[in-house]
Amino acid sequence: MTETLTSDVVIIGGGPVGLGLAIDLAGRGVTTHVIERTTDLHRIPKGQNLTQRTGEHFRAWGISQAVRDASPIPRDFGNAGVVAYGDLMSEYHYDWFARGAVSQFYFAENERLPQYELERVMRERAAAFNTITIHYGWNATHIYQDHAGVTTTIKNAQTGEDRTVTAKFAVGCDGARSFVRETSGIEQDIDPHARRMTLLVFKSMELHNLLERFPGKSIFNVLNPDLDGYWQFLGRVDIEGTWFYHAPVPQETTVDNFDFEAYLHTAIGAEFEIDFDYIGFWDLRIAVAKTYQQGRIFIAGDAAHSHPPYGGYGVNNGFEDARNLSWKLAGELDGWAGDNLLASYSLERQPVFMSTSQAFIGRMIRDDKAFGETYSPQNDKAAFEAAWAERAAGGNADVTQYLPHYAGSPIVWGDEEATSGAVGAHMTGARAGYHLTPHPLASGTDLYEALGTGYTLVNLDADATVTDAFTQAARKRNLPFTTIEDASGDARGAYGARYILVRPDLFVAWAGDALERPAEEILAKACGG
Numbered sequence: 001m002t003e004t005l006t007s008d009v010v011i012i013g014g015g016p017v018g019l020g021l022a023i024d025l026a027g028r029g030v031t032t033h034v035i036e037r038t039t040d041l042h043r044i045p046k047g048q049n050l051t052q053r054t055g056e057h058f059r060a061w062g063i064s065q066a067v068r069d070a071s072p073i074p075r076d077f078g079n080a081g082v083v084a085y086g087d088l089m090s091e092y093h094y095d096w097f098a099r100g101a102v103s104q105f106y107f108a109e110n111e112r113l114p115q116y117e118l119e120r121v122m123r124e125r126a127a128a129f130n131t132i133t134i135h136y137g138w139n140a141t142h143i144y145q146d147h148a149g150v151t152t153t154i155k156n157a158q159t160g161e162d163r164t165v166t167a168k169f170a171v172g173c174d175g176a177r178s179f180v181r182e183t184s185g186i187e188q189d190i191d192p193h194a195r196r197m198t199l200l201v202f203k204s205m206e207l208h209n210l211l212e213r214f215p216g217k218s219i220f221n222v223l224n225p226d227l228d229g230y231w232q233f234l235g236r237v238d239i240e241g242t243w244f245y246h247a248p249v250p251q252e253t254t255v256d257n258f259d260f261e262a263y264l265h266t267a268i269g270a271e272f273e274i275d276f277d278y279i280g281f282w283d284l285r286i287a288v289a290k291t292y293q294q295g296r297i298f299i300a301g302d303a304a305h306s307h308p309p310y311g312g313y314g315v316n317n318g319f320e321d322a323r324n325l326s327w328k329l330a331g332e333l334d335g336w337a338g339d340n341l342l343a344s345y346s347l348e349r350q351p352v353f354m355s356t357s358q359a360f361i362g363r364m365i366r367d368d369k370a371f372g373e374t375y376s377p378q379n380d381k382a383a384f385e386a387a388w389a390e391r392a393a394g395g396n397a398d399v400t401q402y403l404p405h406y407a408g409s410p411i412v413w414g415d416e417e418a419t420s421g422a423v424g425a426h427m428t429g430a431r432a433g434y435h436l437t438p439h440p441l442a443s444g445t446d447l448y449e450a451l452g453t454g455y456t457l458v459n460l461d462a463d464a465t466v467t468d469a470f471t472q473a474a475r476k477r478n479l480p481f482t483t484i485e486d487a488s489g490d491a492r493g494a495y496g497a498r499y500i501l502v503r504p505d506l507f508v509a510w511a512g513d514a515l516e517r518p519a520e521e522i523l524a525k526a527c528g529g
Contacts, residue, residue: 004166005033007032008167008168009031011170012172013180014035014036015175016122017300017321017322018036018322019123021322022132023129024060024322025329030329034135035154035165036136036137037137037139044115044199044278044280045235046114046115046315047114049099049219050113052110054111055106060323063121063125066125067121072117073218080216081217082096082219085223085388087267088222088268088269089210089268089269092388094388094392095395099399101396101400105437105438106435139154140152150167151165152167172184173318175306178303186289186291186294186299189289190287195283198245198247199280199281200260201278202274203275204243204275205240208241219234219236220234225371225372227372229364230248232267245264247267249281253281285307289304289305292345298346301318304321311398311402313361317404325345327504328528331528334478335478337527338529340528344410355422356404360398371387404435405431405434408421409433411526412510412525412526413509414432418433430496436500439491441491445486451484452482455480455481455482455504455509455526456501457501458501459483460491460497461487463498470519473522496511497513498514499514509526
């Protein structure tokens, strides 16, 4: 007889996004079964360039120190990059992608560590919750939903044993070739770049010594005009000579018919000893699911959006998917969610990645291709250097202008004409649909620690009548609700508002100087009513 297991949510895929979702749900009292086909951690470095916003997730999940301890790159080493023309020994290069440029706008620091180290930390954290059950070495073989819930059949890859998992909801965090997405009939928009890419992992202290010309840099992008805008991208795994390298190769390339050592030497502009750990290939494409929800089934992470490893947008977006979906599932399970709250997950997250793919990833490829076709130091050195200097001046734009937001969300009180996306200007001002920026309170309270895990009203006027109105309205809806009263003129000026309603994911649902509509109405929309 097949064993039947039950939980609130079943998560297919126990990589970093699936684990993050399970941990976040556990913090909200939601039970999960996580189905993960692998048992061992893959020793291929990826997903390393983690943002400050992802650092906030780590803080919420109680793993900040463990992640820092697991990082093989010291914080004082730096986490910025370099763009060079032609090769890394070129005279033409500029600083690029300094994550620290936006640190003041977040409640945590950015991190850099290979995904297998992060997964190790997250597996240990997940194991601490008795509400999380992880099935390592099991595959999902069938998934079915009806009006009451989702039934998933799973199989042990070694023993062939079958089990059934029933849950109210299912989430596919099972990668770019997602079984959950395909089985659910969710279609994708695909931008096929038809490029074969190689991933090399290798050791070389000689290369470490060569690149000491760029102190404290961890990522290196070579703009080679012969490659039509596609990157030769080198990154440190640690500071002891371990590296990864992504670059386009001819379509017919195999492990045996290509000189990878010479290819690396050309990209660097010097010869050095190389000890290869791994040589692999992947196809460059950008894919975005047309919706992230089909009834009671959701998708997140690479199952919802996949792309080349440009800028670290993949795992960071995946973690944000998990954080966005978690509190909405909890609201539905706890009974306080409005009819439209779960639908807002796809309506918020899908436009953000569409914007990311077009305004950042695709634009990088287009811009580099156009630059390589237009400028050359051999043909017109003066014109090239002027254009190169202009690029250098905007070398950190991909960090400072990357600001995922939900300005067009149906559950925030923003401009009705606004649209959600990934492009914006960081600022302290509290804007509906945007991430809350930290600011000191007059009381000396740590704002992050004072914010609740549910909704929080930040009352910077200490007006008890406003607090009471929101508290009563929240009580009627059984909302998880916290209030912070802090009569801070400095914070009022910085935020540009006396009252700020913050969602469970630290995004602003409403901000204003007065209750121009009833608190009940504000909260109703914020929870999907």
